[in-house]
Amino acid sequence: MASLVLYLSATVLFAQSTVAFNCSKKPIYVDIHKRAVHDSPVFQYGSFIGLGTPSQNQSLWPSIAQNHTSFASHEYCSNSTLKSCDKSTGGFFNPEDSVSFVKQPSFQTLDRGSDASFSGSFGQESVRLYTHFFETEGASQTLLENSTVEVVTEGSIIPARLGMGSSSTVLRDLAARDMIAGRTYSLYIGQGFNRAGGAVNGSNTFGGYDSGRFTGTPHQYQMNIANVNPMSVRIKDIILTGTNDNSNVSLFDNTAFPEMKSRAADFEAQITTEQFPISLPYQITKNFMARTSAEKDKDNTWGDNSLRVKNSFNGTLSIVLEDGYTITIPSEVLVNASNITPIQERTEDSKAPFYLGSAFLGQVYLMADYEMNTFFLADAVQKNNAVMPVTFCPKSVPEAYQRPSQSQWQRQGLIGAVVGGVVGGMGALAALYCLVVVFYRKKDERKLQKELKKNEKTKMAQFDIEEAPTFDPPPSKVSKARFWKKT
Known part of the structure; x- marks a missing residue:
């Protein structure tokens, strides 16, 4: 009896949870x-x-x-x-x-x-x-x-x-x-x-x-309601890549930065729109400055304490989250035209939280389910050609728009080749047909001229030649040709 009551209770709770949301x-x-x-x-x-x-x-x-x-x-x-x-x-x-x-x-x-x-x-x-x-x-x-x-x-x-x-x-x-x-x-x-x-x-x-604003399967995370910015993630690595030499270095790696006694530990960072730059632990920030020759921006150009590189740096920065999801900051964002970076200056004694600001959010699509206190991140499609809003029912996982699948012929462009061949072939046949028509018309005209000449000779042979009588000559060749010519 107890198991029946438990089953009925579970059924009622499930029904309430599904009825509570009008996903239409x-x-x-x-x-x-x-x-x-x-x-x-x-x-x-x-x-x-x-x-x-x-x-x-x-x-x-x-x-x-x-x-x-x-x-x-x-x-x-x-x-x-x-x-x-x-x-x-x-x-x-x-x-x-x-x-x-x-x-x-x-x-x-x-x-x-x-x-x-x-x-x-x-x-x-x-x-x-x-x-x-x-x-x-x-x-x-x-x-x-x-x-x-x-x-x-x-x-x-x-x-x-x-x-x-x-x-x-x-x-x-x-x-x-x-x-x-x-x-x-x-x-x-x-x-x-x-x-x-x-x-x-x-x-x-x-x-x-x-659904057209992101690609791939979204990565799901639990909100930390204790934070003012509840959408927080754990970062386990940050990799700096030089575009020119394609070299990689981990800002967590103590072998690449000898002053570190051991590899840096992972840390929690709050996703926020309250600031643009990314705020990292002091040692990680120092490693970034050492690798890119970045320094404090004396003018504080944007009022957010973003670092400035002395010389142009053409590279990318990849942030690796705890579940392996990697978000890459491209070179044009990592160092702008004024050599300002989206990495924020940080003092050694700072107690402020670590932040992933709007520079980070410019690369990802964020989806939040406040009913379940979960959120999702996925690679953003920054320039989408169509807007495709889809209902986000609580407890569900968002799905990216899937373009219609194409056959191998479509992917390799064979349909276009076939269509082009058919159209080209039809054009060639039409041209050949025109040539044949012209050829037979010319042939008919030559045959007609021969027939006219033959008839003329035959008629002349039938006449008795007399000295006195006169008669009108037969029509000229020109007039006959003009008579038979099609209009």
């Missing part, structure tokens, strides 16, 4: 690119999102640490140390111009260990998620009403942030209102922002993933 819901795709934003004189890179009624359009930077979606008020730049603040906030929001904004003065923040980089007040507002597959086409809107947002009034960083942390209010509201399958989310950060210096746009997918 389509995902919501929001692209990331540079665009015009409210009350700003320049285009700014970010997620295409509007706020308020009427809409005040913004470009929001995805934050996988922050839970609230935040917007800059007009007074932010008066109380901020942000460089070029009027052109860097992602837009401005004026609550007084919106008829749907409701203040929430007693709301308590959901962000643990609140980021002291900015502060503001909370309210409920209509958030407009714009699906914009191509920049040349119009956008469609998903309206999320009465969602909690933060209006930032002072700080030192870009305040316009799309909160996609483990307690994301946007993700929570979308799932609770049955607008997406569950609290799942996917991100490609892109490279179209100034620090990255690229041209490839990114994307957010709420309740789904873009």
Whole structure:
């Protein structure tokens, strides 16, 4: 009897777990690119999102640490140390111009260990998620009403942030209102922002993933909820490859760096969008500097303490995770045109976490399942020709788009050769046919001329020649030829 009760209980729990998620819901795709934003004189890179009624359009930077979606008020730049603040906030929001904004003065923040980089007040507002597959086409809107947002009034960083942390209010509201399958989310950060210096746009997918944005089988990892950035991985090796001589060296290898007493131990690194550079342990950073002749950037060009190489270095850096998955930072990202690297300076006594910043995320596609506290990484297709959003049902494993399989003839181009041969052969036959027709026409014309001459001689032989009578001569050859000529 006890076993029957246990079986029934398990069946009920399984049914509840499957019914809880409506996996027939389509995902919501929001692209990331540079665009015009409210009350700003320049285009700014970010997620295409509007706020308020009427809409005040913004470009929001995805934050996988922050839970609230935040917007800059007009007074932010008066109380901020942000460089070029009027052109860097992602837009401005004026609550007084919106008829749907409701203040929430007693709301308590959901962000643990609140980021002291900015502060503001909370309210409920209509958030407009714009699906914009191509920049040349119009956008469609998903309206999320009465969602909690933060209006930032002072700080030192870009305040316009799309909160996609483990307690994301946007993700929570979308799932609770049955607008997406569950609290799942996917991100490609892109490279179209100034620090990255690229041209490839990114994307957010709420309740789904873009199956054409990654390749291969995704690698699955467990979130570490104790971290502010819960998506953490363990790194077991970092390999520096020289492109010119194709030489490899492990930054963990004590035989390549004699000052190390033993091989470096693996370490945990938090994946984050809060900074661009990658922050590594002190000894690993020193090894990188020694191998590439990198040094501290005295000007701190980007304000993120990225190292600068003295001379150009043409190589790649590969990060090997605990399960063997390897992510390679290409040479153009490892050292940019100004010789700035994405590796962050680090002091020996620093207690800060190790980070894999946006430079890392520019090479991978990130898919998070907050219902199960798991996430996936896969090689990103940086320039995809089509957007293919697919529902990301909680507890499932994302699958990359598989192009239709081709036969051996198709792969080797034999079909094209056969088609070309057939078409060419038909053309040759047509040309041969024309030659045959011309030949027989000429033959018929020659035969006709002979017949005319023969008839003429025969007629002349039949006449009795007399001296007196006269008669009209027979038609000339020219006239006969003209009579028989086809028109």
